Amino acid sequence: MKKRIMSLALAVICLVGMVGCSGSSGDGEKVSKKDMIKELETAMKKTNEADSNAGTMELEMKAEVDDESEEITMNYDFIFNNLGDMDKLEGMMELDMTMSKTNQKATVYIKDGNVYMEMSGYKVKMDDSEFTELDSLQEQTNLALLVEEQIDSIKMKKDGDDKIVTIELKDDEIKELVMEQMEDTMGSSSFDEENMDIKNYKIKYVINKDGYIKEQDITFKVTMEYLGEKGEVSMAANIKYDSFKNKDIDFPDFKDFKDMNN
Numbered sequence: 001m002k003k004r005i006m007s008l009a010l011a012v013i014c015l016v017g018m019v020g021c022s023g024s025s026g027d028g029e030k031v032s033k034k035d036m037i038k039e040l041e042t043a044m045k046k047t048n049e050a051d052s053n054a055g056t057m058e059l060e061m062k063a064e065v066d067d068e069s070e071e072i073t074m075n076y077d078f079i080f081n082n083l084g085d086m087d088k089l090e091g092m093m094e095l096d097m098t099m100s101k102t103n104q105k106a107t108v109y110i111k112d113g114n115v116y117m118e119m120s121g122y123k124v125k126m127d128d129s130e131f132t133e134l135d136s137l138q139e140q141t142n143l144a145l146l147v148e149e150q151i152d153s154i155k156m157k158k159d160g161d162d163k164i165v166t167i168e169l170k171d172d173e174i175k176e177l178v179m180e181q182m183e184d185t186m187g188s189s190s191f192d193e194e195n196m197d198i199k200n201y202k203i204k205y206v207i208n209k210d211g212y213i214k215e216q217d218i219t220f221k222v223t224m225e226y227l228g229e230k231g232e233v234s235m236a237a238n239i240k241y242d243s244f245k246n247k248d249i250d251f252p253d254f255k256d257f258k259d260m261n262n
Helices: 002-018 033-048 133-139 171-186
Strands: 053-065 068-081 090-099 102-111 114-119 122-127 151-159 162-169 196-207 213-226 229-243
Touching: 033 151, 033 162, 033 196, 033 213, 162 171, 171 196
Parallel strands: none
Antiparallel strands: 053 068, 053 229, 068 090, 090 102, 102 114, 114 122, 151 162, 162 196, 196 213, 213 229
């Protein structure tokens, strides 16, 4: 019973998390909504186009279906060097995920056009073109660009050398976008948009003195009904960048990794 709506709810959560009235500066200085959005988009573009980045990402999801519940937590540390040159791209991701009280850890390395993954005692090597999850892992460290029509309110305030931008998105706009993406990715479905609501979608950005976004917080809640089952899923995600410069990566000896390319 729970698995059908749980799977759909998690798919919706992933789509919503990828989405990328007047505002106030919060410190007495009048700043227009357009100016705040422009400054934020400039910082997001600079952050996404950085040649290297390193940081941490934390994700917490809680789903409730009738009297049953499921919690998922995922944390990973990441380092990406030379993002602008795929031939020189190097990276490391340490993932730690807990679902249904079961913990799983994995480490992924990127070097010389190959992806090396160590998980549950297995060590494998593959060409980066064969590792389909690579793009999605890298994209999770990117910031989704916003569309002004999706923004319900935006505020900006100074905090020392940083600027904090808080945004509330329009639930109906996000819902419409998610439904379009669901149709594109899943095809026609018996799922009706009237059976889903997205609420309290809030994002907080922290822009540092160099114009990079050093932290992003996202929270929202999805309620839905599918095939007679009702459920609610809440999500909180946090990403922090601690560097936009190349960092040393302690690569292991890859000779023990089984080559999956042959």
